[in-house]
Amino acid sequence: MSTRTTEEQKWEEIEAARTEARASKRNYESVWHATYASYQNALMLSFLPAAADTAVLDCGCGVGVLLKDLLDRYPCVHGLDISAESLKLVECSHPALQGLVVGDAEQPPYADGVFDAVLLRGTLHHLANFGQGMGEFRRILKPGGVLVVAEPCSDVPFINWGRKLLSKRQEKAFGTRELRNLFPTAGFSVVGERRFGYLAFALTYVLQRPLASLSRPAWLWRSIIRSLILLDEMLGRIPFLNRSNLGAIVAGRALGESARCTPRVPTGKRWS
Helix, strand or coil: CCCCCHHHHHHHHHHHHHHHHHHCHHHHHCHHHHHHHHHHHHHHHCCCCCCCCCEEEEECCCCCCCHHHHHCCCCEEEEEECCHHHHHCCCCCCCCEEEEEECCCCCCCCCCCCEEEEEEECCHHHCCCHHHHHHHHHHHEEEEEEEEEEEEECCCHHHHHHHHHHCCCCCCCECHHHHHHHHHHCCEEEEEEEEECCHHHHHHHHCHHHHHCCCCCHHHHHHHHHHHHHHHHHHCCCCCHHHCCCEEEEEEEECCCCCCCCCCCCCCEEEC
């Protein structure tokens, strides 16, 4: 019988994910993956405020897949990740990038109420305690601030079966309702949600290594993935089929005054 604690499992999962990211960075930079990543990022950004002075945190930023699109839109962007090695791979030389900090998403090293928006792109399922993490995200957000979470999703059984067959790591996959229900108990009102991830998502992530080698001609592969994304959009409008999504995005707005957790000051190691 395994004697690993939940905390140990969390750290093992995170390190496995970061090691994979470092080993296959070229996959993230391929025409195929980059095109789909931009689409998913746009879905997340659609829930953010348009104000020019918005301060944003990419929590669990990894190698910077989401950071690049945030920097194109906002003047004050921060990145937090538990892996210093991942932050070394972030290639964002931009005046809007306020800092990259090594730290745990479950204990973000920021003061209360400093951000207008916090985004987690596939980060939440790595946390040992979802409730504690959500409470911390509420703490570092200003009242009225927005939390946007994108996560692997399993609303139907065959999605779970497929994941078990194809995935080397048996990571947590939320049901859409389960993910949504985390928000009210942490002091958020749910302001929107979006199911995503059908055929284009499956091909991009299941076949990412062979697809990464398909770089020429770029216009051809970009056209193919964009066509598949359009097909995904259509599938997302068909009853029943739209519940076979592989991912879900839920956005919430911070209610009232900042949740009073233990006050925290920036203590994470700054990467520069």
